[in-house]
Amino acid sequence: MNLIQLFDLSLMGRSAKPALEFAGxxxxxxxxxxxxxxxxxxxxxxxxxxxxxxxxxxxxxVEYVDLYLACLKLGVIALPINILYRERELTHILNDAxxxxxxxxxxxxxxxxxxxxxxxxxxxxxxxxxxxxxxxYTSGTTGVAKGAVLTHNxxxxxxxxxxxxxxxxxxxxxxxxxxxxxxxxxxxxxxxxLIAGYQTRLLERFESSRAExxxxxxxxxxxxxxxxMYVRLMSCDPAISQTVRLFVCGSAPLPAQLLMDFRERxxxxxxxxxxxxxxxxxxxxxxxxxxxxxxxGLPLPGISAKVVDGEVYIKGPNVFASYxxxxxxxxxxxxxxxxxxxxxxxxxxxxxxxLAGRKSDLIISSGFNIYPRExxxxxxxxxxxxxxxxxxxxxxxxxxxxxxxxxxxxxxDLKEIEQRCRAALASFKVPKAFVxxxxxxxxxxxxxxxxxxxxx
Ligand code: AMP
Numbered sequence: 001m002n003l004i005q006l007f008d009l010s011l012m013g014r015s016a017k018p019a020l021e022f023a024g025x026x027x028x029x030x031x032x033x034x035x036x037x038x039x040x041x042x043x044x045x046x047x048x049x050x051x052x053x054x055x056x057x058x059x060x061x062v063e064y065v066d067l068y069l070a071c072l073k074l075g076v077i078a079l080p081i082n083i084l085y086r087e088r089e090l091t092h093i094l095n096d097a098x099x100x101x102x103x104x105x106x107x108x109x110x111x112x113x114x115x116x117x118x119x120x121x122x123x124x125x126x127x128x129x130x131x132x133x134x135x136x137y138t139s140g141t142t143g144v145a146k147g148a149v150l151t152h153n154x155x156x157x158x159x160x161x162x163x164x165x166x167x168x169x170x171x172x173x174x175x176x177x178x179x180x181x182x183x184x185x186x187x188x189x190x191x192x193x194l195i196a197g198y199q200t201r202l203l204e205r206f207e208s209s210r211a212e213x214x215x216x217x218x219x220x221x222x223x224x225x226x227x228x229m230y231v232r233l234m235s236c237d238p239a240i241s242q243t244v245r246l247f248v249c250g251s252a253p254l255p256a257q258l259l260m261d262f263r264e265r266x267x268x269x270x271x272x273x274x275x276x277x278x279x280x281x282x283x284x285x286x287x288x289x290x291x292x293x294x295x296x297g298l299p300l301p302g303i304s305a306k307v308v309d310g311e312v313y314i315k316g317p318n319v320f321a322s323y324x325x326x327x328x329x330x331x332x333x334x335x336x337x338x339x340x341x342x343x344x345x346x347x348x349x350x351x352x353x354x355l356a357g358r359k360s361d362l363i364i365s366s367g368f369n370i371y372p373r374e375x376x377x378x379x380x381x382x383x384x385x386x387x388x389x390x391x392x393x394x395x396x397x398x399x400x401x402x403x404x405x406x407x408x409x410x411x412x413d414l415k416e417i418e419q420r421c422r423a424a425l426a427s428f429k430v431p432k433a434f435v436x437x438x439x440x441x442x443x444x445x446x447x448x449x450x451x452x453x454x455x456x
Contacts, residue, residue, distance in 0.1 A: 002127040002152045004072050010197035021201040022062045034120035036069035041118035050075030055102035057081040060204050064180050075127040078134040080181035084444050097147050129153040135324050136277050147324035148278045157317035158280035159191035161300045165284050172198035175220035177206035183277045184251050208232035215240035226251045228446030241266035252447040255380045256294040278320045283353045295352040312345040313338040363392040363400045368428045384412035389440050391450045404431035405453050
């Protein structure tokens, strides 16, 4: 079965039901069906056929949904591109994936006008579950960005898992401010929405100044966010959580302190989960049962996870097919059929997975392994510190040493912070320097880009 056949539960089965709100306009599932059919006809008229790639370089908008559905209906492979990418990053992706067409904000109006004149008939193309649905480029913080080829089956397995695990139903209301160009917004947001058939209010992006009003006005039951969003939500009226039965967080580590502060202010325990572009969702804390702070919970149904030499290995129907055009990199990413995630993790006796950071972020100082996350968690417990990142700095004697970059909530003496580290951590883990910064360099999902931290 392909994704459209699954989405038909909503596109056909709930055609008169409200599906989407975007920029103050509402659409039913039936309207999304006919809009995307017209868009598919318009793309076909421009020569796109099964197996071609369509670059989508747009912020969240209703046309994004039309374009993505149109691709699936035509068997065209969607190529979502991070809207924050500039010339150099864009050129790399375009050269690598060679899309037949790129839709950007300048071209969209003409394409939409063309779509309006097309018949609303669904194109008749056979697409199987094993066909690629999308190529999503990894953020490429180390080395060159590679395109992860995700099949219809990958997305279906992922969406069905989270629908069951989080009990998403047509009664839900999702407030979605994650970008659709990323596996989190696309894989979790769009796919589970169109299968489970709930209502979604899509925002162009998350804006802290508007978040409170959006929650109070839309009254969502479910919110999918990343840790930086939860930091911003902390200053909102506690009333925002009144209608929300589930706050989900992922894409970057949720500090245990933030989970506890959020619970105290909003009376809700954020459910943390773990995923990546190549695998979509891997693990989740349970909806019913213990949501263990600092952990990403249990591997989802059908997914196996093991830890080999400290690294998390994954197997399951969610794991991507290949890196686009890179046989060698694909082979290198797997060992005996297991995908090596590049994340350092630990599995507890009762199966909960705890992540300690990317393998590439591991700091080795005089032969000691230092996991930046451990130091970051400790520093975040200090009331004066609001954000922190610990990264390696090369050292002529020790090889590498940790350096802490701090965003302060209130002014404080950094010597005092160092003292507290000395009292709480082994000496080799105490950062060699503490650097005050106004903000941490983050990508569109709020993940700290350690390679962009200032050198000391
Ligand atoms: P991306 O492919 O951009 O989604 O990035 C995936 C990476 O984000 C993973 O390999 C992890 O390093 C990190 N990540 C995702 N979710 C979590 C989480 N809940 N806690 C810690 N790291 C996470």
